[in-house]
Amino acid sequence: MERLSTLCYIEQNGKYLMLHRTVKENDVNKDKWIGVGGHFEYGESPEECLLREVKEETGYTLTSWQYRGIVTFVYGEDTVEYMSLYTADGFEGEPVECDEGELEWVDKKDIPALELWEGDKVFFRLLDMGREFFSLKLVYDRQDVLQYAALDGVPMELFDEIREDGSRTGAVKERGVVHEDGTLHATVHTWIVRPNDRSGYDLLLQKRSECKDSNPGCWDISSAGHIEAGHGQLESALRELKEELGIDACQEQLREAGTRRCGFESEFYGRTFRDNELSTIYIYEEPVEVDSLTLQESEVSAVEWMDYDECRKKVSDNSFEHCIYADELDIVGKALGILRQENTDR
Numbered sequence: 001m002e003r004l005s006t007l008c009y010i011e012q013n014g015k016y017l018m019l020h021r022t023v024k025e026n027d028v029n030k031d032k033w034i035g036v037g038g039h040f041e042y043g044e045s046p047e048e049c050l051l052r053e054v055k056e057e058t059g060y061t062l063t064s065w066q067y068r069g070i071v072t073f074v075y076g077e078d079t080v081e082y083m084s085l086y087t088a089d090g091f092e093g094e095p096v097e098c099d100e101g102e103l104e105w106v107d108k109k110d111i112p113a114l115e116l117w118e119g120d121k122v123f124f125r126l127l128d129m130g131r132e133f134f135s136l137k138l139v140y141d142r143q144d145v146l147q148y149a150a151l152d153g154v155p156m157e158l159f160d161e162i163r164e165d166g167s168r169t170g171a172v173k174e175r176g177v178v179h180e181d182g183t184l185h186a187t188v189h190t191w192i193v194r195p196n197d198r199s200g201y202d203l204l205l206q207k208r209s210e211c212k213d214s215n216p217g218c219w220d221i222s223s224a225g226h227i228e229a230g231h232g233q234l235e236s237a238l239r240e241l242k243e244e245l246g247i248d249a250c251q252e253q254l255r256e257a258g259t260r261r262c263g264f265e266s267e268f269y270g271r272t273f274r275d276n277e278l279s280t281i282y283i284y285e286e287p288v289e290v291d292s293l294t295l296q297e298s299e300v301s302a303v304e305w306m307d308y309d310e311c312r313k314k315v316s317d318n319s320f321e322h323c324i325y326a327d328e329l330d331i332v333g334k335a336l337g338i339l340r341q342e343n344t345d346r
Helices: 046-058 108-113 118-128 175-181 233-245 308-317 326-336
Strands: 002-012 015-021 036-039 061-075 079-092 101-107 134-140 146-151 158-162 168-174 185-195 201-208 223-226 254-268 271-284 300-307
Touching (some): 002 061, 061 118, 101 108, 118 146, 175 271, 185 326, 233 300, 308 326
Antiparallel strands (some): 002 036, 158 168, 185 201, 254 271
């Protein structure tokens, strides 16, 4: 079943007018908070539908609005809805009670805490970023879990929300949303090492691309990445090695060194970035020739060998631009047998 609809977020004084859909029992939006709008009547244009639905549901007549995007909403096996998304900053008239639920002005910063479709958080982020117009596709299963998202035809990364013990909560979120609200998620870190006659081992460091969404241009772990929704640690670590460095490794070549709970909050490109992750740490000890590596341009700009003790000292005194954690180096050093247990607490 294919349907056409409009969805509008009226804004005033840093707030959006939100509709808590509590009335209809068979409503796909039951108990969720959304904007106002509805389905096209025969022969209507998007703007005609917008103005009619807003008037019916709120009592307001819009005087200023902007067409912001097309949202393709796919639910289960039989529902496809094409929503014309609008924001409006001008209206007149007196409010009326809505027969679809309760209307409430909600501060924009408080909206993520409401019961929302996960995909709605994606377009709220795009609206907040000032995107002029976008096409967003969102696919859900019948349990309202996000299965797929694409922005302007390009698939977006989806992550499982996890608990402190690493188990999945069942919620799936888009990458940008995860780093906006600080959702706990899983990552993999692989340290490529080689023997040397100084500390015992060199570490291969990668320099992050200047276009990365966090810590651009900083020296980092040999290979690292997020675990995509529905995937496991080992397969993700192998995928990242292949994608970032061109290393075609197998499971038996990765040795697990431990796990680490980490995170930080900073600002990049004028927006807050919250990282909150549980990382599985691996060591790769197979021979690697730097000149034979194929670097993924969007992720890695350079690689360099560095002695373990030298790296640990530079991280400790912040004598180079990096995003490496000292306690993770301790985990690696212990696994390699070059760091005594009593030194890991210093």
